[in-house]
Amino acid sequence: MPFIPHTEEDIAEMLASIGADSIETLFDEIPADLKTGQLKKVPVGLSEMEITRLMMERANQDGFYQNFIGAGAYEHHIPAAVWQITTRGEFYSSYTPYQAEASQGTLQLLYEYQTMMASLTGMDVSNASMYDGATALAEAVLMAVRSHKTSRQILIPETVHPAYRKVVRAIVSNQQIEITEIPFDKTTGQVQLSALDAFSNEDIAALVIPQPNFFGVLEQVDELTDWAHKINALAIGVVNPIALALLTPPGEWGEKGADIAVGEGQPLGIPLSSGGPYFGFMACKNSLIRQIPGRIIGRTNDLDGKRGFVLTLQAREQHIRRSKATSNICTNQGLMVTAATIYMSLLGPEGLYRVATHSHANTTSLVQKLTAIPGVEKVFSGPSFHETAIKLPSPIGSVLDKLKQKGILGGFDLQSHYPDMENTLLVCATETKTEADIQHYADQLKQALS
Amino acid sequence: MLIFEHARPGRRNYSQAPITTASTTDIPENLLRKNKPLLPEVSEMDTVRHYTRLSQKNFSIDTEFYPLGSCTMKYNPRACNSLAMLPQYLSRHPLAPEDTGQGYLACMYELQEILKDVTGMAEITLAPMAGAQGELIGVMMIRAYHKSRGDFERTEIIVPDAAHGTNPATAVMCGFKVVEIPTDKEGNVDLNALKAAVGPKTAGLMLTNPSTLGVFEENVTEMSRVVHEAGGLLYYDGANLNAVLGKVKPGDMGFDVIHINLHKTFSTPHGGGGPGSAPVGVGKRLLPFLPVPSVTLEDGKYRWVTEQDRPQTIGRLSAHMGNAGVLLRAYIYVRLLGRDGMHRIAEFATLNANYLMVELRKLGFEIAYPTRRASHEFIVTMKGIKDKTGVTAMNLAKRLLDKGYHAPTTYFPILVPECLLIEPAETESKQTLDAFVTAMKEILTEIAEQPDMVKNAPHTMPLRKLDDVKAARELDLFWKPDA
Numbered sequence: 001m002p003f004i005p006h007t008e009e010d011i012a013e014m015l016a017s018i019g020a021d022s023i024e025t026l027f028d029e030i031p032a033d034l035k036t037g038q039l040k041k042v043p044v045g046l047s048e049m050e051i052t053r054l055m056m057e058r059a060n061q062d063g064f065y066q067n068f069i070g071a072g073a074y075e076h077h078i079p080a081a082v083w084q085i086t087t088r089g090e091f092y093s094s095y096t097p098y099q100a101e102a103s104q105g106t107l108q109l110l111y112e113y114q115t116m117m118a119s120l121t122g123m124d125v126s127n128a129s130m131y132d133g134a135t136a137l138a139e140a141v142l143m144a145v146r147s148h149k150t151s152r153q154i155l156i157p158e159t160v161h162p163a164y165r166k167v168v169r170a171i172v173s174n175q176q177i178e179i180t181e182i183p184f185d186k187t188t189g190q191v192q193l194s195a196l197d198a199f200s201n202e203d204i205a206a207l208v209i210p211q212p213n214f215f216g217v218l219e220q221v222d223e224l225t226d227w228a229h230k231i232n233a234l235a236i237g238v239v240n241p242i243a244l245a246l247l248t249p250p251g252e253w254g255e256k257g258a259d260i261a262v263g264e265g266q267p268l269g270i271p272l273s274s275g276g277p278y279f280g281f282m283a284c285k286n287s288l289i290r291q292i293p294g295r296i297i298g299r300t301n302d303l304d305g306k307r308g309f310v311l312t313l314q315a316r317e318q319h320i321r322r323s324k325a326t327s328n329i330c331t332n333q334g335l336m337v338t339a340a341t342i343y344m345s346l347l348g349p350e351g352l353y354r355v356a357t358h359s360h361a362n363t364t365s366l367v368q369k370l371t372a373i374p375g376v377e378k379v380f381s382g383p384s385f386h387e388t389a390i391k392l393p394s395p396i397g398s399v400l401d402k403l404k405q406k407g408i409l410g411g412f413d414l415q416s417h418y419p420d421m422e423n424t425l426l427v428c429a430t431e432t433k434t435e436a437d438i439q440h441y442a443d444q445l446k447q448a449l450s
Numbered sequence: 451m452l453i454f455e456h457a458r459p460g461r462r463n464y465s466q467a468p469i470t471t472a473s474t475t476d477i478p479e480n481l482l483r484k485n486k487p488l489l490p491e492v493s494e495m496d497t498v499r500h501y502t503r504l505s506q507k508n509f510s511i512d513t514e515f516y517p518l519g520s521c522t523m524k525y526n527p528r529a530c531n532s533l534a535m536l537p538q539y540l541s542r543h544p545l546a547p548e549d550t551g552q553g554y555l556a557c558m559y560e561l562q563e564i565l566k567d568v569t570g571m572a573e574i575t576l577a578p579m580a581g582a583q584g585e586l587i588g589v590m591m592i593r594a595y596h597k598s599r600g601d602f603e604r605t606e607i608i609v610p611d612a613a614h615g616t617n618p619a620t621a622v623m624c625g626f627k628v629v630e631i632p633t634d635k636e637g638n639v640d641l642n643a644l645k646a647a648v649g650p651k652t653a654g655l656m657l658t659n660p661s662t663l664g665v666f667e668e669n670v671t672e673m674s675r676v677v678h679e680a681g682g683l684l685y686y687d688g689a690n691l692n693a694v695l696g697k698v699k700p701g702d703m704g705f706d707v708i709h710i711n712l713h714k715t716f717s718t719p720h721g722g723g724g725p726g727s728a729p730v731g732v733g734k735r736l737l738p739f740l741p742v743p744s745v746t747l748e749d750g751k752y753r754w755v756t757e758q759d760r761p762q763t764i765g766r767l768s769a770h771m772g773n774a775g776v777l778l779r780a781y782i783y784v785r786l787l788g789r790d791g792m793h794r795i796a797e798f799a800t801l802n803a804n805y806l807m808v809e810l811r812k813l814g815f816e817i818a819y820p821t822r823r824a825s826h827e828f829i830v831t832m833k834g835i836k837d838k839t840g841v842t843a844m845n846l847a848k849r850l851l852d853k854g855y856h857a858p859t860t861y862f863p864i865l866v867p868e869c870l871l872i873e874p875a876e877t878e879s880k881q882t883l884d885a886f887v888t889a890m891k892e893i894l895t896e897i898a899e900q901p902d903m904v905k906n907a908p909h910t911m912p913l914r915k916l917d918d919v920k921a922a923r924e925l926d927l928f929w930k931p932d933a
Contacts (some may be wrong), residue, residue, distance in 0.1 A: 003525055028823065062551050069543045089512025092512070095723065099847065101908045101913055103508055114928050167768065249487070312921040328622075330582045409543060
C-alpha cells in the first residue's frame with residue numbers, strides 16, 4: 001500500500017484497542033447512501049519506476065527551447081545551491097511556523113527575506129510574501145482603498161501587465177472599487193502626465209506605476225509619484241526585483257517615494273515552470289503596516305533574553321479576525337521565499353547588479369541586431385530595461401512558427417492583449433543568453449522573414 | 451547569527467553571476483539607483499552553511515511526527531519532487547505555445563479528470579493557488595450565479611462557528627454578510643439554527659465536512675436540502691477531504707462547489723507555509739462561471755480554455771496557471787496511489803486518528819466529542835486539567851516539542867476551550883503513535899509532579915519560550931546594521 005506503513009498485525013491491534021471489528025466500521029456515521037462505489041476515471045497505481053518513465057517521456061516530449069519570451073516571467077541563471085538547500089526536508093516539509101520555538105529556521109529566514117526585500121524596494125517594511133505578482137497588486141489595491149478614507153477609485157495604466165489588470169478586476173470586483181485604465185503614449189510607450197490631467201480634481205485612492213512597464217519601457221516614475229501625492233492618492237509601484245539592483249527603488253521615487261511596492265518574485269531564483277509556483281512580494285511605508293495583508297515576522301526575545309523570531313501582528317489575520325481580517329490569505333509561498341532568500345544571499349548586491357546590467361545589455365544587443373533586418377522596427381522610443389517591443393513586416397504567427405521549428409521561442413505576441421498592436425513582438429534576452437544565441441536568433445528571424 | 455552578520459564588504463561569489471558589469475549608459479541617470487541594496491556580501495559556503503543550519507532549527511515531517519490538526523501533515527514522497535523538477539518542466543515558459551507543452555498539459559488534463567472523479571463534480575479548475583483562494587473563487591462563482599439569474603437579494607453567506615477563519619474572511623471579500631450558526635452538543639451543525647437562518651437573502655452555506663471538530667456532519671443531506679430549497683448554494687471546504695477520500699464524493703452530498711487543498715490531501719509540500727494549491731470543482735449550475743485557464747482536449751491536442759470559451763467566467767485569479775509545479779507533484783502522487791490507494795488514505799487516516807483518540811482517552815485526556823467517531827482528526831480539551839493545575843493547552847504543546855514531537859493545532863476551533871486538534875495522518879506507523887502516547891503520558895505525570903516545569907516549556911529547543919507581546923509592541927521587522 002503506497003505510503004502506508006501498517007502491517008496486518010498493527011491493524012488488528014489497533015482495531016482491538018478501538019473496539020471495532022473492521023476499518024469500515026469506523027465510517028459508520030456516514031449515511032450509507034452517500035458511500036461511493038468505484039472510482040472509474042482514476043487509473044491503477046504505478047510504481048516509482050513506472051511513473052519515472054512516464055514523467056520522463058512527457059518531459060522529453062516537451063523538450064528544450066531557446067527562450068526569448070519574458071512578459072512577466074523571466075529566465076535567469078539559478079545557482080545550484082538554491083534548490084539543493086530549499087528542498088531540504090526541514091524547509092520543504094515543515095508548515096507555517098505556528099510553533100515558533102520549533103520553527104526558528106523558517107522564521108529567521110523570513111526575517112532575513114523581509115530585510116532584503118525592504119531594502120531592495122527602498123521601502124520601510126516587507127511582508128513574508130503573497131501568491132504571485134498579480135495577486136500582490138490586487139491586495140495592494142485593496143490595501144490602498146482601506147487606508148484612503150474617502151475614495152474607492154484606482155488608476156491603472158494600460159502599461160501594467162494585462163494579466164495583472166485582469167486579476168485585479170476579478171479579485172476586487174465585489175467590493176465596489178472603480179478601476180480606471182489610463183492610456184499610454186503610442187510613441188514613447190510610457191504613461192504621460194497629460195493623460196492624468198483629467199483626474200487632477202478627482203478623489204483617487206491610488207495610482208499604479210509599473211517600472212519597467214509591460215513593454216519593458218521605463219516610466220517617468222518621479223513625476224507620476226509626485227502627481228499621485230499632489231492629489232492625495234497613494235502611489236503603488238509594480239516592479240521587477242532584478243531591475244531594482246539597477247533602477248531607483250520605489251521608496252525613492254519622487255519627493256516622498258511610493259507608498260506600496262509589489263511585484264513578481266519569480267526572477268529571484270524561481271524556475272519558469274509553466275507559471276508557478278512563484279511568489280509575490282509586497283512592501284510598504286511604516287504608516288501602512290497595520291493594513292498590509294499576509295504573514296509578517298518580527299524579532300523578539302526568549303525567556304533568557306536571547307534573540308528569536310515569531311509571527312507578529314496576527315491580529316490583522318483571518319484566523320484571529322475572521323470576517324474582519326485585512327485579507328482572507330492564509331498560506332503564502334514560503335518555499336519560494338526560501339529559494340529567493342538563498343538566491344539573493346548568493347548573488348549579493350554586486351551579483352544582482354551584474355545580472356541586471358547584462359539582462360539590459362543583452363536585450364539592447366538583441367534589439368540592435370533584429371532592427372538591422374529590413375522592415376523590423378523598434379516600436380517605442382522610451383528607455384527600456386530588459387524587454388522591448390519590435391514590429392515585424394509580415395504576419396507574426398507564421399514567423400513565430402518558423403522560429404519554433406528552429407528551437408527558438410521568439411517572443412510574446414502583443415496583439416493578443418493590445419488589439420491595435422499588429423505583428424508586434426515583445427522580446428527579452430536576459431543574462432542567460434550569449435552573443436552567439438542572440439546572433440542565432442537574428443539570423444533565424446532574417447531567414448523567417450525572407 | 452543572521453546572514454548579514456556573516457557579511458564582509460566586497461566579499462562575493464564569482465561563479466554565480468556574470469563576471470563583468472555591462473553597459474547601461476542608455477538609461478537616463480535619474481532612473482538609476484544611487485545606493486546599493488542591503489543584500490549580504492557572503493561566500494557560497496557561508497550561504498550554504500548558514501541556511502543548512504537554519505533548516506536544522508525547524509521541525510518538519512521529514513524529521514518529526516507533526517500531528518498538526520487540520521493541516522494533514524502526511525509524508526511528501528520524494529519522487530513527486532524529483533520528477534516535477536525535471537529540467538524540461540522547470541524551463542518551460544508559461545506563455546510558450548501549447549504545442550511545445552503537450553507533455554505537461556497532458557498531466558494537467560489527467561489531473562483534472564481524476565479530481566472530477568474523486569469529488570463527483572462536473573468540472574475542475576486547477577488555477578487557485580491556495581485554499582483561501584479556492585474559497586474566494588468558489589464564493590465569487592456563487593455570487594455570479596445569483597447575479598446571472600437577476601437575483602440580487604442574496605447578500606448572506608452562512609458559516610458554522612467551527613469553520614476556518616478563511617471562510618468568513620472570504621465571504622466578506624466577496625461582498626457578502628456573514629451569518630454564523632452554532633454547533634450542537636454532538637459536534638454537528640445545529641440544524642434548527644440553519645433552518646432559521648436560511649431565507650431569500652441566503653446566497654449559500656460554506657461547510658467543512660468532516661468538520662474542523664473532527665466529526666462527519668451526519669445531517670449533511672438534510673442541510674443540503676434546506677439550503678437548496680431556500681435558493682442557496684452549498685460550498686464544500688475540502689480542507690478535510692483526506693478523511694473521506696474515495697469513500698464519499700462531495701458531489702453526491704449535494705455540494706455545488708468545492709475546493710481541495712492539494713497540499714493536504716494530495717501530499718504536496720507545505721514548504722514552511724506554502725505554496726499551496728486548491729483546485730475548485732463545480733456542479734453543472736456553476737460551470738459557466740469557472741475561472742480561466744484550464745486545460746481541454748480537442749482533436750487529440752491539449753489546449754488552454756480561455757475567456758473566449760467561457761464568456762461568463764469570473765475571470766483570472768493568477769497571472770498564469772496557478773501553482774503549476776505543485777499541480778505536477780499532486781499528479782505524480784495520485785498516479786502513484788492509483789484507484790485503490792485513494793480510499794486507503796481515508797481508511798488509514800481514520801484508523802490512526804481513532805486509535806490515537808482511544809489511547810489518549812485511556813490515559814485520562816478529555817475528548818471533546820467522546821460519543822463520536824473521529825474522522826481523520828479529533829480534539830482533546832485541556833480545560834479540566836487547566837482548571838486543576840493551571841497548565842494550558844499551549845503549555846502542553848510546548849512540552850511536546852521538548853519530547854521531539856511537533857505540537858497539535860492549539861486553540862482552534864475556537865469554540866472548544868483549551869483545545870488541541872490532533873491529526874496523525876495515514877503515513878504514520880502504529881509504533882510512532884505509541885511513542886507519542888508514551889510522551890503524552892509522561893507529560894501527564896509531569897503536570898501532576900512539576901507543573902511549573904511544564905508551564906515554562908520548551909526547555910530543549912534552540913530557544914526558550916518567545917515573547918509574542920514584545921514582538922507586537924516593539925515592532926522590529928528587519929535587520930539594521932547597527933542593531
